[in-house]
Amino acid sequence: MQGLEGSRELGVGRPAAARRRLVFEHTVEGLFRFSLRSRLSSQAWNGLKAVGIDLSKxxxxxxxxxxxxxxxxxxxxxxxxxxxxxxxxxxLGQEVVNGMVHTVMGRAMVGVARLLGPLRSLRRLNNTLRSADNYVESRLTELSPTACEVWINEVMGQPTYYQGILEACIALAGGQRARVRVVAREGTGARLHVEWEE
Structure with a gap:
């Protein structure tokens, strides 16, 4: 079964600990082909190629x-x-979201977010994050109609990156004056407090 072997290579059907951690094409495309395409130096473009992202192909x-x-x-x-x-x-977290909105998947997600509004969009945050990669997960604790706490399991040692992502997501969903702060780091993850105005 050729298709199944290919799926196993990407980690489908394996326990989470054994799965290869992957970031999907549209996430890379949104940031580097849309959001930052004319803003990076030639040294940065060469650096991207050296680490494995060749944007000329x-x-x-x-x-x-x-x-x-x-x-x-x-x-x-x-x-x-x-x-x-x-x-x-x-x-940079804001740029990732702002670039994603120009991808096919991102446009669909923005349409849904605008219909749902900030709180209901945050209730779907785990699905949103899992559309970008196969390993970041979140949990939401609602504090009020315009405030919540978000736990994210993996922040790459940079919780403010997710601060920017959440700020941009709230704005796209119609929230005003979003304020996100890092509450605590927890192992490889972090907890963030999110609030906004309707």
Missing amino acids: PLLPAYSDETWKRALELTVVDLYPLVPREEGWRR
Whole structure:
């Protein structure tokens, strides 16, 4: 069964611990082909190619989490050399969301988010994150109609990256003046407090 063997290679049907951690093509496309395509230096483009993302060729269906992390690290250094590192990661998180909205999958997700509004969109956050990769998970604790706490299992050592992602997601869903702060780091993950105005 040829198709099944290919699925096993990508980790489908294996326990989560044994699965290869992958970031999907549209996530990479949104950030590098849409959001940042004219803003990175030639050194950064060469750096991306060196870590395994060659934007002069068709994108692969998925990239390893390590490739993605190294690509993000060099992007933060290139784009935001004059701001504190945490702020650079926060801005990059916003860029990922802003680029994703230009992909086929992203456009569909934005339409749904606008219909649902911020709180109901956050209730679907785990599905949203899992559409970008196969390993990041979240849990939501609702605190009020305009506030919640979000736990994310893997933040790559950069919780402010997810701060930026959540800020951009709230804005896309119609929330005003979103405020997200990192409450605590927990192992490889983090808890973030999210609030907004209707």
